[in-house]
Amino acid sequence: MASSIRVRAIANGETTDVQTLIQHPMDSGFVKDDKGEFIPAHFIQELTFEHDGKKVFVADWGTAVSKDPYVKFSFKGGNKGDDLKVSWIDNKGESDTATVKIQ
Amino acid sequence: MALAAILAALAASMLSSAQPAGGADRPDPVTEAAAFRNYFVKKFPDVKLEEFANGPYALNEDMRRQWQEIDQFPPYEFSLEKGKELFATPFANGKTYADCFPAAGVGIRQNYPYFDASEGKVVTLELALNRCREANGETALPYVGDAMAALTAYMAFTSRGKPFDIKIPDDARALKAYQNGKRYFYTRRGQLNFSCATCHVQYPGEHMRAEVLAPALGILNAMPIYRSEWGGMGTISRRFTTCNSQIRGLPLEPQSEEYRDLEYYLSYLSNGLPISGPGTRP
Numbered sequence: 001m002a003s004s005i006r007v008r009a010i011a012n013g014e015t016t017d018v019q020t021l022i023q024h025p026m027d028s029g030f031v032k033d034d035k036g037e038f039i040p041a042h043f044i045q046e047l048t049f050e051h052d053g054k055k056v057f058v059a060d061w062g063t064a065v066s067k068d069p070y071v072k073f074s075f076k077g078g079n080k081g082d083d084l085k086v087s088w089i090d091n092k093g094e095s096d097t098a099t100v101k102i103q
Numbered sequence: 104m105a106l107a108a109i110l111a112a113l114a115a116s117m118l119s120s121a122q123p124a125g126g127a128d129r130p131d132p133v134t135e136a137a138a139f140r141n142y143f144v145k146k147f148p149d150v151k152l153e154e155f156a157n158g159p160y161a162l163n164e165d166m167r168r169q170w171q172e173i174d175q176f177p178p179y180e181f182s183l184e185k186g187k188e189l190f191a192t193p194f195a196n197g198k199t200y201a202d203c204f205p206a207a208g209v210g211i212r213q214n215y216p217y218f219d220a221s222e223g224k225v226v227t228l229e230l231a232l233n234r235c236r237e238a239n240g241e242t243a244l245p246y247v248g249d250a251m252a253a254l255t256a257y258m259a260f261t262s263r264g265k266p267f268d269i270k271i272p273d274d275a276r277a278l279k280a281y282q283n284g285k286r287y288f289y290t291r292r293g294q295l296n297f298s299c300a301t302c303h304v305q306y307p308g309e310h311m312r313a314e315v316l317a318p319a320l321g322i323l324n325a326m327p328i329y330r331s332e333w334g335g336m337g338t339i340s341r342r343f344t345t346c347n348s349q350i351r352g353l354p355l356e357p358q359s360e361e362y363r364d365l366e367y368y369l370s371y372l373s374n375g376l377p378i379s380g381p382g383t384r385p
Contacts, residue, residue, distance in 0.1 A: 006180065023181050067334045068178060 005098040009084045016078030016102055018049065018057070020071045020086060028063035043091055047071070050085040051078055051102075078102050130282045132271050132371060139372045143320045147308065155321035156379040162308035163315045170383065179256055179329040179381040182249070182336045186257030189250060194239040200254070203235035212255075212262035213378050216367045217270065218277040225280050225363040228255055229338055233358075246357035247344060252327045252336035259327065259380030267324065267378065269371040284368025287361050288319075293352025299365075314385060321373050323366065325382030332385065339366060 004023040009016055022044070029041030041063055049057040056075040078084070080102055087097040143155060147162060154161040160170045190208065193199050201207035215228035226234075232254055233243040244251045271277050291298045302311065303319035310316075326339045337345075340357035343365065347354040355362055 006176065008176070019176050021176050021178070021180065068181070070176060070178075 003098050004096045005086050005088070007084065007086050007098060007100045009078070009100060009102040011078050011080045011082075011102050012074070015074045015076055016051075016084075017074045018072065018084065020049075022047070022069050022071075022088060022096075024068065024088070024090065026063070026065055026067045026069065030063075041091060044069070044088045045091050047088045048086070049075075050087075051075065051082060130278055130285070132278070132281055135285075136372050136374060140320060142304070143307075143318055147318075152375075153377055155318055156324035156373075156376045158317035158322060158325055158382070158384065159308070159315040161321075162318065166315055166385070173383055177329070177381075178331075178383055179327075179336060182253045182329065183256050183260055183381060185250075186253035186255070186260075189254055190257050194236070194241050196239050198239050200232065200235055203231070203238065208258060209261045210265060212259045212380070213265040213268050216363060216370060218272055218274065218280060218367070220272065220274060220277075223276045224360065225367040227339070227358065227363050227366050228258065229340055230358050230363065246338060246340035248338075249336060252338045252341070255327045255338055256336060256381035259378055262378045263380070264377045266375045267370055267373045269367065269374055271371060280364045281368055281371060283361065284364035284366070287365045288368060293347065293350035295350045295352075297350040299346070317384075319369065319372070321376045321379075323369050324373055324376050325379045325384075327380060328382040328384045330384045336381070 006021040007018065008020075009018045024044055025042055026044065027039045027042040029038065031039050033039050043063050043065065044061045047057075047059040047061060048055055056077075057071075057073055059071070061069075082102045083099050084102055085097065085099045087095060089095040140152070144150075144152065150161050157167075157170075160167040190200050201209075205211055212228065215231065216225045218224075219226045229246055229251055232251065233246075236243055244254075271281055288299045291301070300319065302316045303322060307316050307318035323339060326342065327336055328342070329336050333341075340362065343362050344354035344357060
């Protein structure tokens with residue numbers, strides 16, 4: 001299975017622009033399936049971006065975030081060729097990590 | 104005497120309507136397609152012809168900006184990747200989808216649907232994919248499901264930019280299929296009493312609640328689409344059936360003859376417009 005994370009980070013002078021798309025069902029726990037049973041809640045709890053050993057972006061998420069979430073932000077610093085590490089962990093303890101080079 | 108004259112006139116008019124395709128106005132797809140295109144070009148003089156393949160984004164500047172932002176990171180990417188994987192995965196007998204299609208299935212989306220002369224019916228891409236599966240001993244995929252959407256997304260992606268090239272051969276049955284699709288397109292149905300044309304010919308660019316209606320010209324070029332409303336990908340079959348439910352009508356079976364003829368009709372009218380699928384829609 002391919003990675004659940006797509007990241008693009010572009011160094012832009014003093015700041016780095018980051019765009020991310022994550023594949024995740026983000027089930028709220030309030031939706032029923034076609035048999036009328038509740039689909040158990042399944043959502044990302046923490047999303048972290050690390051650059052140079054330092055957390056540059058941490059999101060505490062809940063059930064209100066949509067399926068396959070998209071995140072865009074920028075942070076100070078970051079040079080072309082640096083590593084940017086992205087990781088998420090959900091309420092079932094599942095997780096995924098990806099590391100990309102800043103462009 | 105007067106009665107005889109009327110009868111004679113009636114007989115003459117009946118004779119003239121007994122053309123092979125049936126119907127007093129013998130269909131002339133070439134003229135009709137040109138008129139159809141002209142209608143949209145006149146209605147939206149600022150929109151370039153090929154832009155109609157981008158649906159509502161061609162008509163609404165605000166939506167267009169949002170779409171361009173989204174398209175830097177298109178939500179259909181996961182599906183596209185899955186489609187590529189599925190397409191390359193061999194069946195139990197070792198063959199793949201590529202063995203069923205001309206040019207190994209790459210860059211051929213613009214030729215579908217086509218009229219199959221031996222069968223006398225229209226064959227769509229979704230139908231051809233399932234026939235390929237069945238011919239190789241696999242079960243058919245649901246036409247409104249994610250796997251079918253992923254496969255068609257991949258096939259559309261490899262055909263991006265190629266203009267629709269739908270042919271109506273010199274065959275009464277092909278003309279009849281075209282005519283049947285046209286009839287379906289313009290027939291009002293459902294509790295709301297809408298035809299396909301009500302929204303997509305009469306009111307494209309207008310709002311229906313928060314949505315901007317897409318023009319019928321080029322409407323299939325972006326298929327399959329990732330719809331935010333669905334939270335996922337949808338095939339042409341899914342779009343047709345949900346359209347029918349939304350006007351509170353009873354959808355037909357996916358890939359029933361009428362839907363296939365409708366797809367044939369609509370695709371023919373968009374001849375020359377580039378394939379832009381897979382697309383994203385709100």
